Structure formats: structure tokens, C-alpha cells
Amino acid sequence: MQACQYCGKPYVWFEKELFSGVQKRLLKVQVPACKCIEEREKQQEHQIKMHNIAEKQARLFENSLMTDLFKDKTFENLLKAENLLKYNNAPTIHKCQEYARQFKPKESYGIQMIGNPGTAKTTLLAAICNELIRKNYSCLFTTLSNLIDKFAIYSYEHAGNITPLLNWLTTFDYVVLDDIGRETYSDKRKELVFRIVDTLLNNKVVTAFSANPECITKLKSIPELNAVIDRLKDMCRISLEFKGESFRGR
Template sequence: MSSENILSMLGASESKMVNCEIHGQYESTHFVLSNREFWSGCPSCAEEKAERERGEQLRAEQEAYYRKRTQDMLGYACIPPRFADKTFDSYRAETDQQQRYKQKCQAYADEFVENLNQGEGMLMLGDPGTGKTHLAVAVLNEIIRSHGIGGVYTTAARMYRRIKDTYSSREETESQAIAAFTKPSLLVLDEIGVSFGSDAELNYLFDVMNERYEQCLPTIVVSNVQPEEIGKWMGDRVVDRLRECSKMMVFNWESARKGIGRGES
């Protein structure tokens, strides 16, 4: 029912000029409805209130949309539960070098739109337990939450296994499996050096990394091997491309996992 029809049912009896402190004078009408009577308020104030309520509703709908979109992207990112809550705030940077690397990763995430446009990635190499995966996942979490840009986390073994599984499956082709790693705006490729480094795996890796290189899509490579050994596990052609478009950080301090256990028995 329109507002005009509602007002006609209320039984207007008289009107008078009233002053609104904000909008000045307006004509107020006296209405009687059953045992209730009232004078109409400032129409400009009523319209402004309605506009505010429409704006608040729109903002609430937009916030709900972006929350769902963020959750969908986080789910698509395939971050394992153990790493899902890794952020820059939870990274323990106790030494100067750890603080520098944390700052570099934070800056990389903050400037990700520019890094994406330039295809600028990162190489995180060095000893186990030094926080490489933590920082790599923190970057991925940050770009999803702050920039609304999607990405994917995987280990090299999972990537190879998914591509190999297409040979015995009708659900996904090899090209589709490779595309799952070449299409995301950011790929975090962890655990390079854990698998066999066979010719087949090196070929899969080249297909993924070369496509990302040609499309200027950044990759964060995480590995426990030292810089001089990375070619063995990724192939010289891939390493040559990474040198061109990646910043390298070498994590060479003691593992944070040493001395950590469930307590004495």
C-alpha cells in the first residue's frame, strides 16, 4: 500500500506550519488513527532517515558479500588447517634477519597489485623449521583478505600427484590439472626438493612455471634446499626464469622446532 493511501486512511483533520531546526518550516498535518493521534514530522528529515537506512542496508549487504567472497577464496586457496591461521602478527621475528624478512614479506603483500602486474615472485630457501612456510602463507592470507585477490597453496608432491592422477581418471584432464596451478594470481609452491625430482616431475614443473612466467603471474617457491642445489629439483630452465622475476631470501638460522615437544613423560 502506498504512503498516500495510508495517509488517506488516517483521517487528517487540520494542519499547521511547524519549524524544523534543520530544514526550516514545513506543513505538519494532524492525524487520528483509532485512539491514537499525532502530527506529521518534517518530510525532509524523514527522507534523510530513509536514505540513511537504505545506505546502511546496502553497506551491510556489501560487507556480507565480501565476507563470503573472502571465505570462498580462502577455501579455494587450499591452505592446510595447520597453516590456515598463519599471519604476520603470529610470526616470531626475534633476530634482525627475521625482522627484515618479515618486513620484506609484509611489503610484498602490501604492494601485491604492483607485484602482480610485474610478475614479481619470491624464493624462500634454507633450513627446515625457520618459518618459510609461515611467511609464505601469511602473504597469501594477506592478499586474499586485503586485496580480494585469489591464490593457491600446494606442495610440489601434491601438484605432481594431481597431474599424474589424470592418467587414470576421467574427471580431469592433464591440461585442466595444470591449469589449476597456472591460472591463480599467486601460487605458493612449497616443499620443492621433497619428491624424487624425476624427469617427469621436472617436465610438469616446467609446464606450470613456464606458463606462469609467460603470463607474468608471480609464484612464491618454498624449499628446504640451499640456493646452489635448487637447480637439481627444479631444473635449470625454471631456475633461470625464477632468477629473472623473483626476490630470494635464504633462511639459515636454527629451527624453531628444536626443543619443542609435548612435555616430559
């Protein structure tokens, strides 16, 4: 008698009537008396599913351009007691967590985080991105400076045609421009910022940015960028201000 290779339980005989009437025949086969094989198949199916999810998450994380440094900037980690003490900003963390929970591509308002350096603006934006990636949304996390560089190089290599790269921008559900206003501006770079913001706005890509108050003042003092910054601020209607001193080095 055959037995289950996993639990050792002997198989049982199973009889089935193949044809009825005159040609009636009985089929007699050995079948498992346990659910081991079924359960293994279910388990394997589950493993494949989890593997695919993990792969998709890894791809979304890679596409986001976030560095590994930001991988553990999750709400779960920020809300741990020792970090709460460090950031001293539980209400804002909860606000951002609620934002990520209710996030809808093309519909949600953007966020602007204004405050001095080292007041957790970047950390919170990273936490929102991590949460959205966990929910399978595609995010881009970059500084405006890096983004302009990327566009400038692309423009140089493609005879000024940046349309494909602008289209790439529109594939994201959420775009974070971290620490704006630190860039240096040539006429070419002013034009690139205009087209980047214009594309995000026209395609309803939910956008967030962070900046120091002085950087906003600086950007607004550049005549060609004044209107661009107003449009960006209009997109990012949820405004969070960080008045606290820097926690870095504390």
C-alpha cells in the same frame, strides 16, 4: 498522527502542489521527521556489501588450498611481540609485508626462500598469501609434491590432457610452491614439473617457492630438472635466505 517505528518521533505534514493554475491541487501527506528509515537502508546496504566481501574472501581462501592452520599466519599476528620473539626475524617480516603491499600481478618478481626446516619460510609465504587474499588477489598455496600429484591424477583421468589444469594454474595472481625438492621423481613426474613451471613462466604468474639448500642441490642434480630449476630461480628474483636455527620446539 503516524510516528516513526524506530525513534517514536511523530511524522509531519508535507504539502506539495500537484498541478498549477486552475487545476491547482495540494497533496498533503505525512512524512517522517527523522532520518531513521534512510539510515537503516544505508546500514543494510553496508551490511550486504560487507557480506559480499566476506563471501569473496572465503571463496578466495578456499580456492587457495590453504588449510585453516594458515589462516592466522597474518603479518599482524607475526608482528605481535610474543611472535617476534619466536621468529626473531622482524626485518624479513617487514620485507615480506612491503612486498605484499606493492604486489602487482604479472609484474612483481617472485620470491625464493632458502633455509633450513622450521625457519618460518612457510609461515612468511602464508602471511603474504593472506595479505594478497585480503586485497582480493587469487592465490594458490601448495607444495610442489601435492601439485604434481594433482596433475598426475588429472592426467590419468583425462587421457593425458592436462591443458585444462594448466589453464587453471594461470588463473592465479600468485602461486606458492612450498618446500620444493622433497618430491620423488619418475619420468612422468619430471615432465609434469617442466610443464607446470613452463606454464607459470610463460603466463607471467608471479610465483614463490621455499626449499632447503640440500633440496635445491638434489633437484639440480637431476639432469632433466636442472634447467627447470634455473628458470624457476630466475622467476623468483627476490631471494631471502634463512640462516637461523629452527624455532620449532623452542
